[in-house]
Amino acid sequence: MSRKKKYTFYKCRDCENDFLAKPKQGKKPFCPTCGEQFYIENMMPVWIERPFQYKQHWTEEEDELIILGRQMEHTYNRISESLQGRSMKATQNRFYQLQKARSLVEQGQ
Ligand SMILES: [Zn+2]
Structure with missing residues (x-):
């Protein structure tokens, strides 16, 4: 079984920032940069194990x-x-x- 989860790529038209989020059904996320919700555009869904590469393996x-x-x-x-x-x-x-x-x-x- 895959551990991948569905995230969505969003783009904030206000600050041109794109980000990954996992919002509740039918709800838009807030832009992590400007905190705005109104200018958020849904870009595409992506299936990944976790957002970003923040968990790099320790050498x-x-x-x-x-x-x-x-x-x-x-x-x-x-x-x-x-x-x-x-x-x-x-x-x-x-x-x-x-x-x-x-x-x-x-x-x-
Ligand atoms: Zn923004």
């Missing part, structure tokens, strides 16, 4: 940088600066994930 290199950074007692903010396109929050979450994964492995032994 081993990135994981190592986070772990090393924490061992050196760097802040998440500082660590995220050395990672391309990762926010402080994302870096923090990833560290928690890594810790959790590690503790599960230790428990299993």
Whole structure:
């Protein structure tokens, strides 16, 4: 079974911004840029697993940088600066994930 969901491409005629949204049936979404609803045009439906590429997979290199950074007692903010396109929050979450994964492995032994 496919995990893809139906999203719709919209275009705001006011600020020329196009965006992806998943609005309720028969309702227009608000433009994420200007907050306007009136100038929104429905462009086309698209089937995708998730909107945008905001969930990039973490590479081993990135994981190592986070772990090393924490061992050196760097802040998440500082660590995220050395990672391309990762926010402080994302870096923090990833560290928690890594810790959790590690503790599960230790428990299993
Ligand atoms: Zn707009």
